[in-house]
Amino acid sequence: MAGYSGKFLRVNLSTGRIDHENLDMELAMKFIGGRGLATYYITQEVEPETEPFDSANKIIFATGPLTGSQAPTGGRYMVVTKSPLSGTIASSNSGGFWGAELKRAGYDFIIAEGKSDRPCYIYINDNTVEIRNAEKYWGKLVSETTDLLLQETEDPKARVLAIGPAGEKLALLACVMNDKYRAAGRSGVGAVMGSKNLKAIVVRGTGKLKTAREDETKKVLTNVRKKIKENDVTGKGLPAYGTAALVNLINQSGIYPTNNFQESYFETADKTSGETLAEKYLVRNMACFHCPIACGRYSKVDDVEGEGPEFETLWAYGAGCGVDDLPAIIKANKLCNEYGLDTISSGATIACAMELYEKGIIGSDEIDGPALKFGSGEAIVEWTRKMGEGEGFGAKLTLGSYRLAEGFGVPELSMSVKKQELPAYDPRGVQGHGLQYATSNRGGCHVRGYMIAPEIVGLPEKLDPHSIEGKTVWVKIFQDLTAVIDSLGLCLFTSFALGADDYKDMFNAIVGQDWTKETLLEAGDRIWNIERMFNLKAGIGPEQDTLPRRLLTEPIPNGPCKGHVHRLPEMLPEYYKERGWNEQGLPTEDKLTQLDIV
């Protein structure tokens, strides 16, 4: 079937066995690909109670049917496994070029299972697939690993996915990096690679991808490219300023978490904004595979250069830690990319440590580095380095804010959901977004249903961020549509310009199907429910559909949203009903039957 390679790789790192397996197209038509299909395989092949670092856990690198195609932004892939950070299903998304290369090599996804007895990497060159020794790369930073692997494989066109030292040391905040700077950032997926002694996957593909209906595809893609180009956000805002332009917008909206969510307006945010970044440190703009938006940024300060920092990083290491020292944030971002650390969770964990330190819960004699004081640029850089090295108190920080705060007897001071740190929007000022934080299947996350689009940006229409009226309907649709986009292999940013019909048209033309918008969204609903079922069986129950106590009980003390708390208890029952679940938040037999996932 066009769109798909129709094959996947199963690489057993314990035995060294490599199997080329055929993709079950009936399954592809139920779960699309990418996040959906990989999650299905995890639910079938990994017992939900499995310890994430047990060799029985598996990790899947999955493209979607539009990955590698001519569809705009069609370079995305997902890393799906059981998360060591949250204990939930993990599915982290990344751009760059690696995903499209895997597809050209002839594979929809790779299932890595077992555990190698020594550091290794997987080498793929079309039909040639080998497990190779990676002992000499173990301990090396991401960019050096990438350069050395490209030298060894003697093919500069190959693409490299790798973990850094953080993943090797099983840091729960470790990410998977590809093309040096792009990250499958969240949920500790890099540590699962590390637990398998899998340092990298190098891919080279020369195949051509088939399109089912060429004339229809040309017409559909012309239409969606036009929409992306003419849309104010994807055609103007993101190309011109990147994601960093959000710093001022979110701050002025009064939902910019500051000093570990103790405040929600950062007086000196502009010093760390996209405008300041562009004026002082921007070198050039960057684009991923087949992306007309090109929101990436390459920056340089002193002798430190690389891609980023993105908006979330500017927040986590900026306002989150009370820091307005932009060069320090750029340096911390670079360290995260090199060590392979998730910038959101790393910055947010340092912010949590700062609150504990300033409240005297962490004593100065308990740390072996700079004082953990809000506002300290020195602290964010040095503690990130120590996290990457797994050195002293830095090693404790790599366990994430929940385990850190719990260890000091104050878990409520971790600003996380399901043990994963919340991103850059205070839900007390955006009720819909807060509901999606609480119900996200991978814990604290902004990209499972980006309600900031309607509640702040006004896309596709403006909603009152403080109202809870009708929000459950919006959250469910956004969550389901996001699951579809993640499964197709496209970038979520396209959704600022495109709707469900556009995704349906691209899928139908390239794959050769006649799905309706409803079929597509039902697939999103199905994916959401298998993720939910995996979590329930893993012991992550509805009691964890919540927000940190601070956000439910302490009104925002400053800024435009002063006085607001999140009204989750009023929204959650309605959300469960909207999902077709029972009052306890459990998917009903009828719902699962309707979705054909009993």
Next chain:
Amino acid sequence: MVVEVKLFATFREGRFNEKELELPEESSLGDLLKYLKIPEKDAKVIIVNGLAVSVGHKLSNHDVIAIFPPIAGG
């Protein structure tokens, strides 16, 4: 009346970052945009005292107004 105006991204070019402006009483946001020579269609998000409003919004003394071109991300 006196209002505080904050401009962002390209709106700063040839204008200012932040400034106090004196406007005639009963001025609306539309009047302010005309004064700033910012086309209404380009001002995608306008926040007055922390709340997003439309261009017809009447301004009051001491309002804090933030004006953004189309931006988003995540």
